[in-house]
Amino acid sequence: MFAQQMKPVFAIAAHVNVGPSKVSDKPVSRGIPAKMVSVLLPKILWLALCLLNGDPAHATTVIAVVEGTSVYIGTDSQTVPSGTICKLVASERFAVGMAGHLADSSTTFSAARSVMLGLAKARSLQAAIDSVIDSLEPPLKRSLEWGFKNSPDDYAQELQHGPLVLSLLVIGIEKGRPQIVVLSWTSEKGDMVRQPVRRYGEKGAYDAIGSFDPFVPYLLAHRGEWESWEPVERIRKALQVISVATPEIVGPPFSILQISPARGVKWIERGPCETEKHREHHEGGQP
Numbered sequence: 001m002f003a004q005q006m007k008p009v010f011a012i013a014a015h016v017n018v019g020p021s022k023v024s025d026k027p028v029s030r031g032i033p034a035k036m037v038s039v040l041l042p043k044i045l046w047l048a049l050c051l052l053n054g055d056p057a058h059a060t061t062v063i064a065v066v067e068g069t070s071v072y073i074g075t076d077s078q079t080v081p082s083g084t085i086c087k088l089v090a091s092e093r094f095a096v097g098m099a100g101h102l103a104d105s106s107t108t109f110s111a112a113r114s115v116m117l118g119l120a121k122a123r124s125l126q127a128a129i130d131s132v133i134d135s136l137e138p139p140l141k142r143s144l145e146w147g148f149k150n151s152p153d154d155y156a157q158e159l160q161h162g163p164l165v166l167s168l169l170v171i172g173i174e175k176g177r178p179q180i181v182v183l184s185w186t187s188e189k190g191d192m193v194r195q196p197v198r199r200y201g202e203k204g205a206y207d208a209i210g211s212f213d214p215f216v217p218y219l220l221a222h223r224g225e226w227e228s229w230e231p232v233e234r235i236r237k238a239l240q241v242i243s244v245a246t247p248e249i250v251g252p253p254f255s256i257l258q259i260s261p262a263r264g265v266k267w268i269e270r271g272p273c274e275t276e277k278h279r280e281h282h283e284g285g286q287p
Contacts (some may be wrong), residue, residue, distance in 0.1 A: 058211035059249040060087060061242050062097030062169050063230040064180045066201060070260040071171045071178035073097050074235035076243060077272045078219035086112065086273035088255040090265045091119040093172060094128045096258055099210035100166035101143065101158075104151070109143035111136065113167065125172040125179055129197065132170065135181065140166065140185065142191045148190030155190070163188050167209040175260050180207050208238075214245030232256055233266055 059080050075097045077084040082105040087098050089112050097120065100109045118132030147155040159165070163186040170181040182198040200207050205228070210214075218241050219226060226234055235256055242266065243251045253271035260266070267273075 031263050035225055046086075059213060060099035061208065061239055061250050062087065062099050062167075062210050063206065063212075063235050063238050064097070064169050064171050064206040065206040065230040065234055066178045066180060066204065068230075069176070069178060070231070070258050071173070071180060072231040072235060072256065072268075073169060073171050074232075074239055074254055074256035074269075075271075076250045077248060077253055077255065078243070078247075080249060084251075084253065084272045086255065086271070088257065088271075088273055089115050090118070090257060090267075091116075091122070091128075092264050093259075093260060095120065095171050096124065096132065097169040097171075097209070098166070100164065100169075101140070102166075103244045104143040104147070106188075107139070107146050109139045111140070111160050114139055115168070125170075125174040125181070126149075128172060128185070129170060129181055132168070133194070137185075137192070137194070145190045148187075159180045159187065163244050165192075169207065170207055171259055173259060176261055177201055178259070180205060180208065182209065184209070192212060195215075211242055211246060211250050214242045231258075 024214045024232065033259040060076060062075045064071060066072075073088065073095055075087040077087060079085045081272075082276065084104065087102065089096050089098070094155045096115045098111050098115065100111075103109060114136040115132055118135035119128055120130050120131075122128035144155075147158075165185055167182065170183060171180055172181075178201060180200040182200075183194045186193050186195060215238050226237065228239070236254060239250070239252070239254050254269055255271035256267075256269045258266045258268060
């Protein structure tokens with residue numbers, strides 16, 4: 001935590017892309033050459049295996065799925081060490097799932113509040129991305145700088161698994177096509193660095209941030225079955241598998257919604273995002 005105040009939700013979230021990928025010569029999981037992996041596994045799973053070579057992911061799972069003209073997103077609600085929090089915010093047109101440094105009571109940083117402010121007036125997906133970045137980065141930077149200067153031991157402990165401090169999955173419809181956009185930030189010595197923006201919109205694409213490792217063996221063993229299900233069931237199953245494997249960092253209730261060109265945002269399961277009162281509590285920086 002930063003100082004001796006209420007512990008902020010500061011779980012380091014590792015980005016995981018499990019959508020279509022290109023083969024490279026770089027080594028991946030457990031020393032297996034990438035070219036060999038590409039022969040043994042379908043391309044859509046190759047980069048899923050790459051995550052096993054990275055730092056362990058912690059607390060929170062966010063997954064998005066493109067199906068037809070719609071895009072779906074779901075999150076868990078577990079906080080560390082215990083409790084629940086809404087990790088999915090939405091306007092009438094766009095939605096954002098969040099993993100990582102979500103709140104800090106010392107500086108009153110709230111990722112949810114900043115994201116909602118960014119989404120409020122956006123009329124296009126690119127405008128939403130730009131507005132979220134502009135709204136989020138100043139308070140996030142203040143929070144990280146405060147933690148590094150005033151509580152360096154806790155800051156270092158929170159980053160022990162890697163420099164990634166916050167990741168967002170932004171979903172929406174752009175020119176009639178569903179899109180998944182990944183935004184992420186790293187931190188070192190209190191500095192904040194935005195990583196390159198990633199976009200996915202291919203038919204059948206899916207992407208995840210946060211804790212995803214426990215789902216990879218299931219995906220490798222049951223890919224055909226899992227991909228045959230409806231998007232909501234696919235998301236729910238992924239969240240269930242991960243929460244059973246790591247109940248201390250990922251858990252229900254789940255929040256799931258759909259965005260389509262015709263209907264915009266449609267909530268399917270709200271989970272802890274149920275009430276306006278909860279949103280106000282969350283935006284106030286109290287995880």
